[in-house]
Amino acid sequence: MEIMIETKNLTKHYKNKTVVSELDMKVTKGSIYGFLGSNGAGKSTTMKMLLGLIRPAQGQIQIFGKPLQGKMRLEILKNTGSLIESPSYYGHLSGRENLEIICTLKNAPKREIDEVLKLVRMENQQHKKAGQYSLGMKQRLGLAAALLGHPRLLLLDEPTNGLDPSGIQEMRELICALPKRTGMTVLVSSHLLSEIDQMATHVGIIDQGHLIFQDSLAVLHEHSQSKLHLRTTDTAAALAELQRNHIPAEEKEGTIILRDTSDRTVTCAIRHLVYAGIGILRAEEIQMSLEDIFLKLTGKKVSL
Amino acid sequence: MLIRCIRCEKLKLKHSILWLACLGIPVIPAIMGTFNYMGNLETLTPGWANLWTQETLFYANFFYAPLIGLCCAYLWRLEHRNHNWNTLMSAPVPAWAIILSKLAVILRTLILIQIWVGVLFLVSGKCIGVENRFPVETLGWLLRGTLAGAVIGALQLFLSMVIRSFALPIILALLGSIGSIYAAAKGIGLFFPYSLMMLGMNSNHAENMLEGQLAVFLASSVGMLLLFYLLSVLYLKKTDVKA
Structure with missing residues (x-):
C-alpha cells in the first residue's frame, strides 16, 4: 500500500507547552483518514505542519514519499488541496474571483473553476461577494478552492464546523465520494466520533498531542x-x-x-x-x- | 511563476478604491505648494524651479510615505483578514515570488503616482502662469524619487506584513517622514530610508542636492531595497503562519 503521508516523531511546542508530541502518522493512498480529537488536542497544529505553514520543533514529514522541505515542498503543495481552520477568502471579491486567484496560483486550467463550482453546488452564487456568503457557503467555497488543480491529497480541518445539519450531510457526501471518483486521499479532522464513523476508512485519535490510536475504522469498532x-x-x-x-x-x-x-x-x-x-x-x-x-x-x- | 503571482495581486486589488487615494492625496501637496509659492513670491525667485521646491517639499516630506504606506497596508490587510495567510502560504509558490509580486504592484502604483505628481506640477504651473523654460531636470528628479520611493515601499511592505495592524505602519511612515528632515539635516539622509525621497526628488532645493553624491544615493537605495526585500522573504520563510 502506497503511503501518502508519513510523519516520524513530529513534535511542536508553543511557549514551553507541547502541543504535538512525537506523532507517528501514516496515511495510505485512497483512504479517508479521520483525524479525531477534542478541541485543542493538536489537530490543527499537525495539519498546519503537514502543509509547512508552521515548522516542527522535531521530527520528519514525508508526503508522497518526499520530504516536506524546500523545492520539494512546492512540488508537494502543487498536488495538495487544503482547508485549514476557518475558511479563507477575499471578502471584497466574488466567489468566482476568489477561485480565479487560487486557480492562477496553482496554475490550473480555468475550466476547472466551473467543475469545482458545480461539484460544491455553488454555480448560482458564484458572482456574489464572498464576504456576504453564509458560513456554510464560505466552507463550500473553501472546499472548491481546495479541489482546484486535481490534488492527489486533500487536507480538511473540521470541514463541517459551523454548518447546519443539511450542510453537514452534504459536506460528508462530497468528501466520501472523492476517493472513489478521483482516487484522492483525504485527511479530515473532527472532534465528533460519529462524523468520523460516517466518513472515514482509517482513524487516528490524538489526545493532548499524543497519537493514542491509529488503525482502520474496523479496528476502532472493536474498541468501541x-x-x-x-x-x-x-x-x-x-x-x-x-x-x-x-x-x-x-x-x-x-x-x-x-x-x-x-x-x-x-x-x-x-x-x-x-x-x-x-x-x-x-x-x-x-x-x-x-x-x-x-x-x-x-x-x-x-x-x- | 512570478507573472502568475503578480496577476493574482492585481486580481486582489479589483473593486478596491485605493486608486482614489493615489489620485487624490498628491493633489493636496500640489495645491499647498502652489499657494506657498504664490505667497512667497517676494522671497522666492519666480519660476518653475521654485514651484518645484514648494510642491515637492510637502509631497516628499509628508505625503508620499504615508500614501505608499497606505497602499502596502491595504495589500497585506487582504492577507491578514479572513485567514488568507493559510491560503497564501499553502499555495505552490515560493516566498520570494510572493514578496516580489507585492513589490511589483507597489512599484507600478508608485510609478503612476510619480507621473501624476509630474502632471500636477505642470498643470499647477500653467494655471498660475509660471513662465520661463520648463526645467527638464525635474524629470530626472522624478525618476530618482521613484527609486527612493521603491525603498520606502519595500520597507512599508515589510512593516505591514509583520504588523497586523492597518494603521500602525502608516503612522510609522508619517513619523519616518518627519524624522527624515532631521536625518537629512544631520547629514545621514542618504542612509535613512524615509529621507531618500526628499533627496531624490530634490525637494525644497533649486540646486541639485545630490551633486557628486549620486553614486552613493544609488548604491544606498539599491542596497536598502535589497535589504528590505530579503528581510521580508526571510521572515516569510522562517516564521510560523498565524492566520
Missing part, C-alpha cells in the same frame, strides 16, 4: 463495543430470566444492559424474554461515546 439497552414491562423478572439462561446482563435505572451485542446473544435474549411473557418496550443499541473510547484507550477521563 456497543451496548444493548432493553426496556421491558417487568425489569426484575426480565433480569432473572436472562440470568437463568446465562446471558450476562445488568440493570441500571430500570433499563437492562447487555454488554454482548453479538447477533446470537441478542436473538437469544429477546427470544427468552418473549417466551417468558415479558413485553419488550424498547431495544436500543448504544454506541460507546468518544469519551468512553478515550477512557478506554488512555485510562483517563478527558473533557471534550
Whole structure:
C-alpha cells in the first residue's frame, strides 16, 4: 500500500507547552483518514505542519514519499488541496474571483473553476461577494478552492464546523465520494466520533498531542463495543430470566444492559424474554461515546 | 511563476478604491505648494524651479510615505483578514515570488503616482502662469524619487506584513517622514530610508542636492531595497503562519 503521508516523531511546542508530541502518522493512498480529537488536542497544529505553514520543533514529514522541505515542498503543495481552520477568502471579491486567484496560483486550467463550482453546488452564487456568503457557503467555497488543480491529497480541518445539519450531510457526501471518483486521499479532522464513523476508512485519535490510536475504522469498532439497552414491562423478572439462561446482563435505572451485542446473544435474549411473557418496550443499541473510547484507550477521563 | 503571482495581486486589488487615494492625496501637496509659492513670491525667485521646491517639499516630506504606506497596508490587510495567510502560504509558490509580486504592484502604483505628481506640477504651473523654460531636470528628479520611493515601499511592505495592524505602519511612515528632515539635516539622509525621497526628488532645493553624491544615493537605495526585500522573504520563510 502506497503511503501518502508519513510523519516520524513530529513534535511542536508553543511557549514551553507541547502541543504535538512525537506523532507517528501514516496515511495510505485512497483512504479517508479521520483525524479525531477534542478541541485543542493538536489537530490543527499537525495539519498546519503537514502543509509547512508552521515548522516542527522535531521530527520528519514525508508526503508522497518526499520530504516536506524546500523545492520539494512546492512540488508537494502543487498536488495538495487544503482547508485549514476557518475558511479563507477575499471578502471584497466574488466567489468566482476568489477561485480565479487560487486557480492562477496553482496554475490550473480555468475550466476547472466551473467543475469545482458545480461539484460544491455553488454555480448560482458564484458572482456574489464572498464576504456576504453564509458560513456554510464560505466552507463550500473553501472546499472548491481546495479541489482546484486535481490534488492527489486533500487536507480538511473540521470541514463541517459551523454548518447546519443539511450542510453537514452534504459536506460528508462530497468528501466520501472523492476517493472513489478521483482516487484522492483525504485527511479530515473532527472532534465528533460519529462524523468520523460516517466518513472515514482509517482513524487516528490524538489526545493532548499524543497519537493514542491509529488503525482502520474496523479496528476502532472493536474498541468501541456497543451496548444493548432493553426496556421491558417487568425489569426484575426480565433480569432473572436472562440470568437463568446465562446471558450476562445488568440493570441500571430500570433499563437492562447487555454488554454482548453479538447477533446470537441478542436473538437469544429477546427470544427468552418473549417466551417468558415479558413485553419488550424498547431495544436500543448504544454506541460507546468518544469519551468512553478515550477512557478506554488512555485510562483517563478527558473533557471534550 | 512570478507573472502568475503578480496577476493574482492585481486580481486582489479589483473593486478596491485605493486608486482614489493615489489620485487624490498628491493633489493636496500640489495645491499647498502652489499657494506657498504664490505667497512667497517676494522671497522666492519666480519660476518653475521654485514651484518645484514648494510642491515637492510637502509631497516628499509628508505625503508620499504615508500614501505608499497606505497602499502596502491595504495589500497585506487582504492577507491578514479572513485567514488568507493559510491560503497564501499553502499555495505552490515560493516566498520570494510572493514578496516580489507585492513589490511589483507597489512599484507600478508608485510609478503612476510619480507621473501624476509630474502632471500636477505642470498643470499647477500653467494655471498660475509660471513662465520661463520648463526645467527638464525635474524629470530626472522624478525618476530618482521613484527609486527612493521603491525603498520606502519595500520597507512599508515589510512593516505591514509583520504588523497586523492597518494603521500602525502608516503612522510609522508619517513619523519616518518627519524624522527624515532631521536625518537629512544631520547629514545621514542618504542612509535613512524615509529621507531618500526628499533627496531624490530634490525637494525644497533649486540646486541639485545630490551633486557628486549620486553614486552613493544609488548604491544606498539599491542596497536598502535589497535589504528590505530579503528581510521580508526571510521572515516569510522562517516564521510560523498565524492566520
